[in-house]
Amino acid sequence: MRQAWLSELLLLSGLVFAALLLAALFGYFGWFMFAALVGFTFRHLYQLYRLERWLRVGRVRNPPESWGIWGDVFEHYYRLQRRYYKRKKRLARVIREFRESTAAMPDGTLVLNSEFRIMWFNEAARQNLRLSSNRDLGQPIGGLLRSPRFKSYLDAGEFDQPVNVSSPIDDTRTLAVRLIPYGADQYLLLVRDVTRIQRLQTMRRDFVANASHELRSPLTVLSGYLEALADEKVLGEEWRDPLEDMQAQCQRMNTLVNDLLELSRLETEEGDATLEVAVDVPTLAERIVRSARAEDRDRHRIELEVISNAGLAGAESELYSAFSNLVVNAIRYTTTGGVIRARWFARPGGELVFEVADTGIGIDEKHLPFITQRFYRIDSSHSRLKGGTGLGLAIVKHVLQRHNGRLEVESTPGEGSVFRCVFPQQRARYSDAISSGSSILAP
């Protein structure tokens, strides 16, 4: 048994023994026993009073001196209290450091609770959004950033990417806003002023669009004269090859200018492609494959298999451009006699897929992350020779982004490649106007 309990028992037995002794000497057994127990109870009441007074003061102070079981109780409680205060101090320091570091951050930072109400914000957020502690703490963030884009961002619940909204205090400025979930239903809202980057991007886009547009007229004139000269019989035979070469180069520049214009148009269009128009993908795919065959003049076997009768909500011209770029690439990078197989089907989960598989030269794995970058070519001379501009897959990527889709690529060098445009189920549209049933368009 512990020492403290032993002393308590000894005290009680001492008192009882003394009472018995005194009763043996003087009689009055009951009174002596009563006095002994009152003494024992009084000791405990007194110690309880000291404990209550000490707790009432509430600060870390040396505990009252005592012995027996009360000495142990005071000691244990004192130790617990010290541990609690130490932990509290450490937590306060961590919170202070966190606040100091986020306050020093150049980006606006807000802490939101599970209902997206503002719980805390730093100095940059105060300036960017002109927040005030008294007025805005506890307010829902939706009331402050009223843009419909931000609202659909919150509703969608997908916070991997930031969303651009105009500043609530100056609509000429653009803020990139990103929500980061943490802990139990808490959110960190990061706000960055991207006005300068946006202006630079707009300038770059405008420049490319204007330059491409300006190049169009001189190119048309040049092509016209070259065509006339090619028909002219007065020029000698020695001019035939140079003229053909000049015409081919003019054609290449034309394609390049058109691709640049297409890309800058896709970049300029804000937001996602419309959900209202249903594009008849089976018919679109047939058109693409027919025109690819006409261009290819039987150098490859080009097949189309339409397994799904679904259409897609989106922009027809953009989808045409994306799908035909994949088919043209497959032809371009497959040697004569190879097979190109296009398929339109739905995955078991509901996603819709336009797939183009070829038996061509394939792509080494190390190039895969870069092939959708503008002007990225694995073999520039081969691409140029085949009429490539280096912009095809960049266009595909942009079109897919605008249709909430993604590009999947699988490839084995020397064996072939598979490119898949994958669209979410929400984009699927079914109507009687869309050709139905499974069909195979064999060559």
Ligand code: ADP
């Ligand atoms: P390009 O106009 O040069 O074809 P793209 O942007 O369409 O430009 O494609 C980028 C690069 O990706 C190409 O230069 C080529 O190296 C590679 N590539 C694209 N499609 C295929 C394919 N089906 N097979 C092999 N390589 C391909």
